[in-house]
Amino acid sequence: MAITRAMPNTPALLGLGATGLYVNDHATGAQRAAAKAIIETFGICVAVESENLLDAVTAVSGSGPAYYFLMIEEMICAGTALGLTPKDAKALTLQTALGATTMATQGDADSPENLRARVTSPNGTTHAAIVSMQENGFGGVIAKAMTVCRDRAVELGKE
Incomplete structure (x- = not known):
């Protein structure tokens, strides 16, 4: 099953967000691209290689x-x-x-x-x-x- 997790931050409300994105190995290239494209409508998107790195994203940009x-x-x-x-x-x-x-x-x-x-x-x-x-x-x-x-x-x- 394809799983996508994202950690946005409040500046996304202004189109200035910084969001970490994790997409597991079951996602297709099109699914990855779609998730990234959606996130980029409200700021930048940084893809991380493992889901546990979303906790670091929380520490840097989420909080x-x-x-x-x-x-x-x-x-x-x-x-x-x-x-x-x-x-x-x-x-x-x-x-x-x-x-x-x-x-x-x-x-x-x-x-x-x-x-x-x-x-x-x-x-x-x-x-x-x-x-x-x-x-x-x-x-x-x-x-x-x-x-x-x-x-x-x-x-x-x-x-």
Whole structure:
């Protein structure tokens, strides 16, 4: 029996989704193509080779929008604490997120590491902020959160 499973995310509501797709070996090429074509009507489709990788897709893109929303929330709060009005902090934060994401997704975009490096002057303000994030375990926090998310998806799949 042909089985297709997909893990979309909420930006699919805007046609900007990121969906992981698994199609088992019983599906025909036409069935695979049809599933991919349907998903691509509301964003990108990434086919994964094994069904268990959908749990990793959940950790990256299924739950991913919430991670970005949390970052946005925290940046707005910090901007407000630094003296900006909530309205101004929100406008600046949202436009910055949109601009950075657009730069990172352009067809010939540089790697995220290179884009970050281009903004980070040695011993400058951005450098100080990045060092602070790294010293406070930012990468580890993200990796741990995504691992916990994946592990919970595995648990839920067994229930």
